[in-house]
Amino acid sequence: MTAAVFEAINRQIAAEFGASFSYLAMAAWCEHHQFMGAGKWLRLQSAEEHLHGMKLFNFVLARNQQARLAALEQPKSEFASIVDVFERALEQEQGVSKQIDALYELAFKEKVFAAMAELQWFITEQVEEEKSVREIVAKFQMVKNDPASLLDVDRELGSRPAGAEPAAG
Numbered sequence: 001m002t003a004a005v006f007e008a009i010n011r012q013i014a015a016e017f018g019a020s021f022s023y024l025a026m027a028a029w030c031e032h033h034q035f036m037g038a039g040k041w042l043r044l045q046s047a048e049e050h051l052h053g054m055k056l057f058n059f060v061l062a063r064n065q066q067a068r069l070a071a072l073e074q075p076k077s078e079f080a081s082i083v084d085v086f087e088r089a090l091e092q093e094q095g096v097s098k099q100i101d102a103l104y105e106l107a108f109k110e111k112v113f114a115a116m117a118e119l120q121w122f123i124t125e126q127v128e129e130e131k132s133v134r135e136i137v138a139k140f141q142m143v144k145n146d147p148a149s150l151l152d153v154d155r156e157l158g159s160r161p162a163g164a165e166p167a168a169g
């Protein structure tokens, strides 16, 4: 692994743990506002992001380097509405997709083939995650402020099984 790729993967580890922290803050907002299903979905997503961070952490160690952990930014914890929560989540995922693409491009330029293989998984995962969150945003935008429909979407989100890929609900 080259120094540049090593540094970039360490930054990505922090970004994944940052995403985990951010989803947990979103879960707190939702549950505090009685959207318990969305809260459950976001807690599970937070746990997934933790696993993403660990996957890269383990990869760095397997490549005989000492993974370096960075400070995390304080996550956003105030939101205007439930749809705002998921719009921010979508922005976050789109940002991560760009970071992963840039990381893959760097690994390609530096000819770090093991990192390219590892990052393939993340590229595929980002397509799935963006799709799931985009579908949730669309649902919340559709129902607007209709309380009964909001509760339906919330209940659907609460049916996300633990440990599975994110269901769009």
Ligand SMILES: [Fe+2]
Pocket: 016, 019, 048, 049, 052, 096
């Ligand atoms: Fe992730």
Ligand SMILES: [Fe+2]
Pocket: 019, 049, 093, 096, 129
């Ligand atoms: Fe993600």
